[in-house]
Amino acid sequence: MIDEETLAQINGRYVMPPDAGPAWQAASEYGFDMSLVENSLTLTPEERLAEHQRVLDMLLDLNPDLNFDAPE
Amino acid sequence: MPQNDRALLRRLKDHGVEFVVIGGVCGVLHGVPLVTFDLDVCCPFSVENLRRIESAVKDLHPRHRLVASPLPLQLTDELCTRLKNLYLQTDFGKLDCLSEVAGVGDYPAVWKNSVTCGTDRGVRMLSLEALIAAKRAAGRERDLAAVRLLRAIQEKLGQKDRASKPEL
Numbered sequence: 001m002i003d004e005e006t007l008a009q010i011n012g013r014y015v016m017p018p019d020a021g022p023a024w025q026a027a028s029e030y031g032f033d034m035s036l037v038e039n040s041l042t043l044t045p046e047e048r049l050a051e052h053q054r055v056l057d058m059l060l061d062l063n064p065d066l067n068f069d070a071p072e
Numbered sequence: 073m074p075q076n077d078r079a080l081l082r083r084l085k086d087h088g089v090e091f092v093v094i095g096g097v098c099g100v101l102h103g104v105p106l107v108t109f110d111l112d113v114c115c116p117f118s119v120e121n122l123r124r125i126e127s128a129v130k131d132l133h134p135r136h137r138l139v140a141s142p143l144p145l146q147l148t149d150e151l152c153t154r155l156k157n158l159y160l161q162t163d164f165g166k167l168d169c170l171s172e173v174a175g176v177g178d179y180p181a182v183w184k185n186s187v188t189c190g191t192d193r194g195v196r197m198l199s200l201e202a203l204i205a206a207k208r209a210a211g212r213e214r215d216l217a218a219v220r221l222l223r224a225i226q227e228k229l230g231q232k233d234r235a236s237k238p239e240l
Contacts, residue, residue, distance in 0.1 A: 019231055027224040030217070036105035037221060041228065045101040045190040045197075049078060052100045055107055056075055 075165030077111045080129075083164070084113070085193045087128035091115040092186040093197040094173055094206060096218075101189045101197050104221050110166035114182045117171040119152040125169060129162045137161035175209025176202050200226050 002010070009015055014035055016025065028034045040048055077097050084091055092115070093101065096108025115121055126134070126147050134145035138159045145160060158169040172178045176185055176198065185202035189195050198206060204222045207215040 019228075021224075021227040021231065023220070023223040023227040027220040030220050032217075032221055032224075033105075034224065037103060037224060037228075040103040040105045041225065043103075048100055048103060049097070052097070052107065053076065053078060056077075056109070059107060060074055 075109055075111075077165070079164045080111050080162070080167055081195055082193065083128040083132075084125070085195065087124050089115065089124045089128055090121050091169070091196075092179075092182050093189065093195060094170070094182070094203070095168070098197045098203050099207075099218055099222065102200055102203065102222065103225050104218060106218060106221070110168055112168045112170065114170050114173050114179055116179045117152070117155055119149050122147055122152045122155065122158070125158065129160065129164075129167065132162035132164055134160050134162045134167075137166060173198070173202075173206050173209075175205040175207075200229070 005015075014028065014033065016028065016034075017038075020028075024034065027037075040051075043051065081093070091113040093112070094114050095110070095112030096104075096106065097111050099106060100108065115125070126145060129145070136143045136145065136159060145158075156171050158167075160167045160169070173182050176182050182198065182202070183196070185199050186196040187199050189197040197203075200222060204219055204226065207219045207222065
């Protein structure tokens with residue numbers, strides 16, 4: 001039997017980790033998916049760059065117009 | 073034109089360009105899960121370093137991307153002394169080279185506030201603290217949004233650091 005808490009997590013509700021500090025909570029409340037940050041922090045910088053490249057390739061493949069010209 | 077940050081970084085390192093990764097890719101390297109569409113670096117704008125950049129991208133059809141008419145990258149020593157920034161479009165995507173970073177300072181200050189990012193080629197990137205300062209100084213909505221994530225990461229890593237240090 002799956003309890004309600006687990007069911008909510010299965011359905012996508014982010015559960016704040018017990019050690020979440022004020023900045024972490026503020027970013028979550030702002031609307032960022034902090035599970036993505038948690039996942040990213042488990043990777044090495046090299047792996048993060050590779051993952052970013054994979055997402056970038058996919059996005060540009062779907063919509064080449066995303067390639068803005070404005071400088072950062 | 074596909075953006076290939078890895079290939080651009082490899083080119084810069086292979087050609088001995090002195091640089092520090094800043095901007096969105098620096099955030100990615102620190103763990104920010106946001107997509108960015110160019111590679112920003114801060115570098116010394118010496119003739120020697122600019123010539124190395126030119127050499128690194130010379131077969132990638134480099135051109136100045138913010139000028140109205142297409143203008144290929146063709147440096148002269150005289151032009152090098154007048155440049156402050158280089159916004160390039162290449163076959164590997166956009167490469168923006170800046171001589172200073174708002175909120176951090178000129179290249180020596182940027183280098184002083186950089187760390188090795190753990191990639192196999194020893195690329196340097198702005199430290200988390202310096203990137204937060206830079207994003208705050210940039211002040212655009214998306215920069216300030218990124219600051220929220222960077223501060224959360226800073227907080228999380230601070231907790232890990234404290235947990236890994238033995239109590240005295």
